[in-house]
Amino acid sequence: MLVVTCVKQVPDTTQVKVDPVTGTLIREGVPFIMNPFDAHALEESLRLKDKYGFRVAVISMGPPNTEVTLRKALALGADEAILLSDRAFGGADTLATSAALAEAIKKLGQQEEIAIAMCGKQTIDGDTAQVGPGIATRLGYPQLTLVDLIVNVDLQAKKVKVRRRLEGRYEIVESPLPAMISILRRANRPRYPIVPKRLMSQDAPVALWNNKVMGLREDTIGLKGSATQVRKIFSPERAKGEILGDGVNKPEETAKLLLDKLTEKGIICL
């Protein structure tokens, strides 16, 4: 049985700059990394491999240089890597991204039974957390989001039990397989690659699936299949904070100052 892990290559956000004229991201010269959430998703998949004997396939949609990230996943212990890359896939929003990834997972499922489609909770560039649920919806899988622990997998009953971390509480959920799981960073600490695997990964095959291989309708993928358009990218301006009173000695006075300010701005009406 297969665990398919979706891994996105993202710019190292500590180094990303926005072009002041066009408002788009300057990607030239920016180092790329495996999306940190996906490193945790991959680690979780590899732990399932160690414990239950699953095979782990990694899949990524992106430009040709995404191969570097997939090789890193192979070095960590993934068994198979697939790169979805084609100009037709470019400019995809989350709808079109999840469409292409779901079709690729379906294609893998024709060769081997799929147990889990594993995703990170979100990416550090797009940041939407929509792709995992999008994949689940398209595949008809139950979606187990915000997971910080996979409690166990019952291979006979084909069920998985996970812990979801919600605001102020946990939720233990049992779901039939196959399922989509999206993983929180707190779930684990990703392993380091061992030297022999790192060497092996340099020559290991990375399957390239372009749209000739996938055969998807062009109006369902890439820019044409996207329901949204990015008009502008910019950093939100942050209003400067203001300290009222000294906050310690005369709290009534400070509270009055605050009430006056909020009333003046029309935020509250006394």
Ligand SMILES: Cc1cc2nc3c(=O)[nH]c(=O)nc-3n(C[C@H](O)[C@H](O)[C@H](O)COP(=O)(O)OP(=O)(O)OC[C@H]3O[C@@H](n4cnc5c(N)ncnc54)[C@H](O)[C@@H]3O)c2cc1C
């Ligand atoms: C109109 C439009 C045009 C865009 N054009 C571009 C563009 O030209 N170039 C560009 O780089 N971005 C573009 N984007 C951004 C693009 O939508 C997102 O990068 C992409 O849809 C993934 O969304 P996300 O990063 O929010 O992922 P999230 O939903 O936050 O990711 C959740 C999880 O899904 C999986 N996942 C997400 N994306 C991938 C992937 N590509 N491969 C494998 N697994 C994945 C990972 O496991 C990840 O942790 C565009 C967006 C829009 C709306």
